[in-house]
């Protein structure tokens with residue numbers, strides 16, 4: 049079987065929205081300025097990188113970034129990249145009421161339609177957390193894929209929702225918590241697996257308000273992890289989707305841009321790899337493995 | 352002061368109260384109980400607590416990505432006041448309701 053490893057750049061422009069919703073920067077002018085850097089300076093640099101190698105990419109843009117950086121967003125649209133949804137102010141989906149979540153999603157779909165002429169098909173939940181209402185909202189608003197669940201890494205799968213598990217409560221008898229996880233329902237939404245080890249932000253963005261924030265990892269170390277993951281996938285799988293999750297907040301910095309150039313050149317040195325949008329990867333997966341129904345396996349046989 | 356981490360953090364606070372745990376209970380048991388009550392008390396302020404289970408530190412976080420590590424209850428209440436932008440008032444009716452709920 050011929051190798052077919054699809055490589056994808058998912059780019060989240062967290063920017064100011066990220067500092068408001070997720071990185072504890074709402075009271076810090078310095079953090080907000082870093083968000084401005086992401087939208088105004090980092091984004092064009094990352095675009096230029098993709099142009100240099102003639103790669104398509106999928107940009108998940110929070111509504112806040114669409115409205116704050118119209119020029120950068122226009123450059124992305126003009127370059128023919130795909131645009132997906134990623135919250136408004138990078139809100140945590142599990143902290144919102146169902147109404148708040150729908151209001152955010154509906155408005156962001158409208159914004160993306162307006163700037164790109166097409167409603168988004170793909171979604172990245174901020175924090176990679178799906179609430180109980182997220183799946184039905186995604187289906188209602190016409191999404192066909194999501195990049196947020198972590199059930200698999202380099203093989204797409206169908207989303208499963210409603211898994212339930214029992215927390216330990218030391219005030220109870222042990223029998224109260226000795227219960228296995230119960231799997232929920234598989235839904236007709238393709239997942240391009242979310243993978244923290246393919247994300248540039250936790251290792252390389254300094255976050256003042258997170259007690260465990262590093263942000264000072266050498267990009268050459270990150271490059272080594274990413275190459276190791278690519279090498280394993282390339283050796284073990286004939287088909288797979290190798291997806292990066294990057295942020296212009298981080299990837300727009302010189303030390304990361306140079307690392308990404310080396311990564312792209314490394315991957316391009318292999319037979320049977322192609323660069324596609326996330327939507328193309330998700331659509332291609334549907335032709336390989338059709339939705340199996342709510343009780344079917346989320347995973348393609350053999351994966 | 353802790354000789355290992357050189358941290359000046361008073362442990363005692365009236366809110367630790369009188370522990371009703373059984374005298375023979377394992378030491379971690381009271382700790383889990385306290386963390387559970389803290390979680391219930393902090394929830395109405397939009398905050399969460401997580402306990403690594405070792406050392407005296409707890410992590411108090413809001414839902415927008417800000418978090419503080421706090422050693423001992425006085426530090427917990429100070430961190431919670433900063434993170435929620437309002438001092439925690441022991442007579443706050445919302446807090447009292449949360450305590451009643453947690454005590455059930």
Ligand SMILES: [Zn+2]
Nearest residue numbers: 060062174175
């Ligand atoms: Zn994000």
